[in-house]
Amino acid sequence: MSTFVRGNKDLIKAINRNLILNTVRRHGALSRTQLTEISRLSVGAVSQITQELIKDAWLLEVGEGDYTGGRRQTLLRLNPDAGCAIGLKLMEHRIVCALTDLEAKVLRYQDLPMPVDHDPMVIVTALTEAVETTVNASGVDRRKLLGVGVGVAGVTYPQTGIVHYSPYLGWHDLPLAELMRVRLHLPVYIENDVNTLTLSEQLFGAGRHIENFVVVTIGRGIGMGMVINHQLYQGAKGGMGELGHITFDAAGPMCSCGKHGCLEAFAADPAVIAYVRHSRSAEDAPRTLEDVISLAQAGDALAKAALRRSGEILGIGLSTIVNLLCPSLIIVSGEGVVAGEFRIAPMMDALRAHTFNGLLDDVQVIVEATDDHAWARGSASLVMGKLFESPLIEAGIAV
Amino acid sequence: MSTFVRGNKDLIKAINRNLILNTVRRHGALSRTQLTEISRLSVGAVSQITQELIKDAWLLEVGEGDYTGGRRQTLLRLNPDAGCAIGLKLMEHRIVCALTDLEAKVLRYQDLPMPVDHDPMVIVTALTEAVETTVNASGVDRRKLLGVGVGVAGVTYPQTGIVHYSPYLGWHDLPLAELMRVRLHLPVYIENDVNTLTLSEQLFGAGRHIENFVVVTIGRGIGMGMVINHQLYQGAKGGMGELGHITFDAAGPMCSCGKHGCLEAFAADPAVIAYVRHSRSAEDAPRTLEDVISLAQAGDALAKAALRRSGEILGIGLSTIVNLLCPSLIIVSGEGVVAGEFRIAPMMDALRAHTFNGLLDDVQVIVEATDDHAWARGSASLVMGKLFESPLIEAGIAV
DNA sequence: TTAGCTTATTTCATTGAGTGAAAAAAGATT
DNA sequence: AATCTTTTTTCACTCAATGAAATAAGCTAA
Incomplete structure (x- = not known):
């Protein structure tokens, strides 16, 4: 059940205080005059709100701006120690x-x-x-x-x-x-x-200012998060983003989830490892994705094929996202975005091949590995x- | 580039006027007292806003409510002639x-x-x-x-x-x-x-009050529209919702869009007709979806198989939507939702079979045909x- | 018929947030 | 030190929501 927005003075105050705080946060350091221009609030409002935020230690006055002929601007920034x-x-x-x-x-x-x-x-x-x-x-x-x-x-x-x-x-x-x-x-x-x-990514990364974007993680599983209309999307009761469990091939083998032919069962890291292992003796079979990549780098055809196939199928998964949602940005991350030339390049090729008409023209794709930090x-x-x-x-x- | 919300008196006024208007619109007929309870605005605000909306002919006073011990409530409703x-x-x-x-x-x-x-x-x-x-x-x-x-x-x-x-x-x-x-x-x-x-559907249909829902249309093509966080979703530059052109089978035949193996090429109405036509002589080959349905109703195995196969593939398409978005409602409509037992039932079965874990439990699916009106x-x-x-x-x- | 009761709705003084003009502050130049 | 320019604060004003009090409206029972 959704509540509706009801307007009153408190809401105005909260909106504008938040507006100032976020404007400063995003721009790094701003003067009150700049804040007036960007926020489109009156000088009086900016003056009062910044005063309060400084009193509450959310903002700091840090140095002065360049000389432009008169009084120098006092620059404000978010207090990192707040x-x-x-x-x-x-x-x-x-x-x-x-x-x-x-x-x-x-x-x-x-x-x-x-x-x-x-x-x-x-x-x-x-x-x-x-x-x-x-x-x-x-x-x-x-x-x-x-x-x-x-x-x-x-x-x-x-x-x-x-x-x-x-x-x-x-x-x-x-x-x-x-x-x-x-x-x-x-x-x-x-x-x-x-x-x-x-x-x-929305607050501090590539997703800043972006209205609609998607994060895809590749690793042991394949996950997905979405920001839509500037809001983190939560599906019905928190369920959503099961990119790894969309059906890639209904006739495929059973996935760990019990369904048949999930994308994950074909394209996630374990699938890549299994692809190589099954064709090798127990001794020199790879145990981790890094093993597979080492083999590929040493020129092993099977390892290369495993990574390429995984990339192609991942690319088809990404194309599904573009065809359905056409977000302006896709961030591909996770521990699995390591084997660039072998896995990621085929992924990008498949993405292009399976995206409708010119839909991809408006979509930026960023690939960045993820670590524990x-x-x-x-x-x-x-x-x-x-x-x-x-x-x-x-x-x-x-x- | 997104503008930010800036709060001032005008915004408050607009928000609350809109709130009252929509509350009345959704409930059909309400008294000022009921509006006060639902909108959580003060009695004074409701009194003033309704007065203005009546003056501007957006609202009408229509009759009185039941007797509850004192003065009867005056009921307000949207003026249909506004x-x-x-x-x-x-x-x-x-x-x-x-x-x-x-x-x-x-x-x-x-x-x-x-x-x-x-x-x-x-x-x-x-x-x-x-x-x-x-x-x-x-x-x-x-x-x-x-x-x-x-x-x-x-x-x-x-x-x-x-x-x-x-x-x-x-x-x-x-x-x-x-x-x-x-x-x-x-x-x-x-x-x-x-x-x-x-x-x-959002304003007048099954999507009222629903935060996240999807409309899928089946006919000559397969389309999709989304309401997310109460807003009609527009992807980057208006592109999105190409459910018909997600890749169902990368090795499949070429689609009218130039890509290979699109869902539409397997499951839309023309695909159903083609499936039956190719196995028949020119004379008794069906020309329209209605022809195929007639054949199926007459017991024709091929026609039944064509409709069932289409339904199954559509169901996989729907499962992709649920796996990725998990909206609380999916409305399946379009001219193609006519052959219930032959096409829609297999669709629902496939949807269930290809949806992750309990994700479908929170999703309501409505099937309704669409006409020109x-x-x-x-x-x-x-x-x-x-x-x-x-x-x-x-x-x-x-x- | 009317006083009494209850509930609905309007009225009105109050509050407080934004607005924008005017004042004050601050720094550089001459 | 006077002047100029720009920044920032101050302050009188406006207007919307608030909520208590007043008013309106209808039913019941004597």
Whole structure:
């Protein structure tokens, strides 16, 4: 059930305060005069709002602008010390934890083994300890910590903070955010891991200013996150973005999900490895994607073919996204975007070959690998996302 | 480049006026007290805004509510005579024109042959004449006509009113809206035809109140429209929704679009007809989808197989939508949703079989045939869409 | 018929956010 | 030190929402 936007003075104030904050954040450093021009607010409003934001320590006066004939402009920028955030990424065998500033710059990074006991309480304890030790080691005043973001593979309900299903950890409907919140006494936000990456691209990456874009992750699985009309898209009940499980060939082999012929079963990293392994003796069979790439680089035809085939099928998957959504930007990332010439080039060729008419002309494609830092920064972005979110979203934009 | 929302008194006023108007529109008839509860505005604000809307003839006082112990509530409803709209649908061989009231009820309907000469000026003349004759025949005061909506197959740029590409008419970058506007002296809105249908579902159909839904049309081609976060989605430069041209089988035959193995080439109406024709003598070969259905109903195995195969492939296409977007509603419509048991039932089975895990549990699927009236009402909805659109959208929601 | 009761709707003083002109501040040049 | 230009703040004004109080409207029961 959607609430509708109702207008009153408080909403105006919240909108304009948010407008100023985000304008400064995006431009780096601006004077009040520049803010007046960009925001189209009156000089009086800008003066008052900046005054309040400086008082509340969100903005800092930093130096002066160039001389243009009269009084110099006082430049304002976001106070990076206004607060910090923790980003946690739950991997299969590890917990990755980063403390970042408001621009998602990593101040402190830590990497812990995931407890073998997947009992929620054991892991919650490990997570809260990871937060505390990271903050302590950083030397940052704990009171500056504004919140904790957690990225989890699987299906999450961000509004309620519940992990609906986690394939690695075997959880079902675990109220992870609440369990952590009562221990940490901090806001805790949960999201699907690909969505955290998408959010960080929107706030700090290539997705800034972009109305519609898609992030595709390639690795053990194939995931997808979307920003549509400047908003992170959450499908019905948090389900969506199962790019890895669209049907590529209905007659194909069974996927780990139980369906037949999923894209993932043909094109994700395990499929590439399996393709090579099955045609080799046990000794020199590759065990990881890196092994396959090494083989390919050494000229191994089978490894090359495996990577090329994976790329081609990934390209068809991307073409489906373009044909259906035609976003203005696609960011291809994840641990699997490493074998450029062997895997990514065929992917791009297939994307072009399978996209309707001139649809691709308006789509920019960026390929960028992802490391652990990126995932942790993504999780931390959940906190900044809330912080800088338009009050219209909180009010529930309904048209 | 996105503009940002800036708050001021005018915006508040516009938001709340729109809020009241839409609340009344959606509920049919409401008292001021009920409006206060639903909109969460103060009694004073509701009183003033309704007064203005009544003065401007947007709202009507109609009768009284039930007795609940004190003064009876005065019920308000949208004034259906506040204005009317024209919807034009450009078909391959016909022009369909409907005059509707604000609730998209058809007041007058007309059906003209499309000129064989596809010269833009010839067709623009035919279109403007269709508008004038329909309005005249209806007896409605022309001053009540608020605008004209035009639905076109192909790629359109609604913001500029340009038809970028029309496959049936062979147009390229024709400023159709402007050409019609100067002749009619009325606002003219252009949209892709599937999007008009999607908009009318959002305003008047099963998509009311639904945050995210998709409309799929099956017929000569296979199209798709989306409402995401309560907004009609327009991909980069108006391109999107090419469900018919996602790759179903890369090794498949060439599609009319020049690519290989498009969904449309396997599952749209022409593919069904071709499937049966190729295995029959010229005499008793079916020429239309209706012919195929008749054969199937008579027990013809080949016709049944053709329809079933089409349905299965359509179902895989729908599963792709669910896997990627997981909208809370999918409306399957178009002229092709006629052969229920033979085509639609297999479609639903395939949809279930190819959807990830429990993703479909949260998705409602509605199948409803579309006739010429529906297309014309869709086009007219463009006018009402503008009329009832949130001022936040006009302001350009950017977050 | 009318007083009394309840609920609906309007009125009105108040609040506060943006607006924009005018004042003040700040720095450079002469 | 006076002057010029530009930046920033101040301040009187406007107008929309708010919410309490006043008014309106209808039903019931004496």
